[in-house]
Amino acid sequence: GDSVTQMEGPVTLSEEAFLTINCTYTATGYPSLFWYVQYPGEGLQLLLKATKADDKGSNKGFEATYRKETTSFHLEKGSVQVSDSAVYFCALSGSNAGNMLTFGGGTRLMVKP
Amino acid sequence: EADIYQTPRYLVIGTGKKITLECSQTMGHDKMYWYQQDPGMELHLIHYSYGVNSTEKGDLSSESTVSRIRTEHFPLTLESARPSHTSQYLCASSDDRGNTMNTEAFFGQGTRLTVV
Numbered sequence: 001g002d003s004v005t006q007m008e009g010p011v012t013l014s015e016e017a018f019l020t021i022n023c024t025y026t027a028t029g030y031p032s033l034f035w036y037v038q039y040p041g042e043g044l045q046l047l048l049k050a051t052k053a054d055d056k057g058s059n060k061g062f063e064a065t066y067r068k069e070t071t072s073f074h075l076e077k078g079s080v081q082v083s084d085s086a087v088y089f090c091a092l093s094g095s096n097a098g099n100m101l102t103f104g105g106g107t108r109l110m111v112k113p
Numbered sequence: 114e115a116d117i118y119q120t121p122r123y124l125v126i127g128t129g130k131k132i133t134l135e136c137s138q139t140m141g142h143d144k145m146y147w148y149q150q151d152p153g154m155e156l157h158l159i160h161y162s163y164g165v166n167s168t169e170k171g172d173l174s175s176e177s178t179v180s181r182i183r184t185e186h187f188p189l190t191l192e193s194a195r196p197s198h199t200s201q202y203l204c205a206s207s208d209d210r211g212n213t214m215n216t217e218a219f220f221g222q223g224t225r226l227t228v229v
Contacts, residue, residue, distance in 0.1 A: 032216075034217060036220075038154075041222075041223075042223070043119075043203055043205075043220035043221050043222045043223050044205075044218075044220040045220070046217045046218075046219075049217060089156070093216060094216075100146075100161065101146075101207075101218055103155075103156045105153075105154065105155045106154035106155060106156070108154065
């Protein structure tokens with residue numbers, strides 16, 4: 001079946017540091033890929049998405065490129081802020097019956113001033 | 114901003130009580146979902162629905178039940194709450210029309226349930 005693997009956290013960075021959160025997936029067919037963010041006490045919000053190979057999703061300074069050859073969708077940001085502290089989830093859809101979202105385990109990011 | 118609402122946000126209840134967690138969306142989405150989120154953050158799909166009168170069990174077995182009598186409403190019920198049900202419950206919906214390959218899900222703010 002489909003699966004998503006994320007790097008384990010927590011990831012602790014200083015403000016303005018470079019961020020990478022690794023995400024790899026296993027799926028049949030050609031899934032769409034997503035990054036969701038969950039701020040403390042909130043539900044999940046879509047951060048960015050990519051629907052086909054080599055697509056780059058971007059939003060709020062975050063980027064991720066759909067790499068079919070390495071089955072990866074790593075999240076990057078050039079300069080993190082304290083307000084980026086949250087839990088980040090990688091997910092895929094479109095590969096299984098019913099197009100259900102399959103989530104990774106989540107990665108907690110803590111940014112210190 | 115997503116138009117999907119969950120109530121209550123927080124609930125503390127005694128063992129053996131019956132509870133219903135409410136979830137409503139105003140986007141006309143056919144698909145709706147319930148996830149259970151454990152303290153380690155991982156999300157587990159416990160129920161989903163393709164539309165009115167459709168309910169399916171998710172990947173994680175749950176003692177809860179759901180109903181879908183109206184498109185916009187997808188309540189979750191626990192007949193007899195236990196401490197092991199203590200968790201965060203997240204409701205979501207998605208639009209199943211058109212191109213489903215890039216369908217995103219919209220999430221409510223969640224209900225944090227504590228059973229004492």
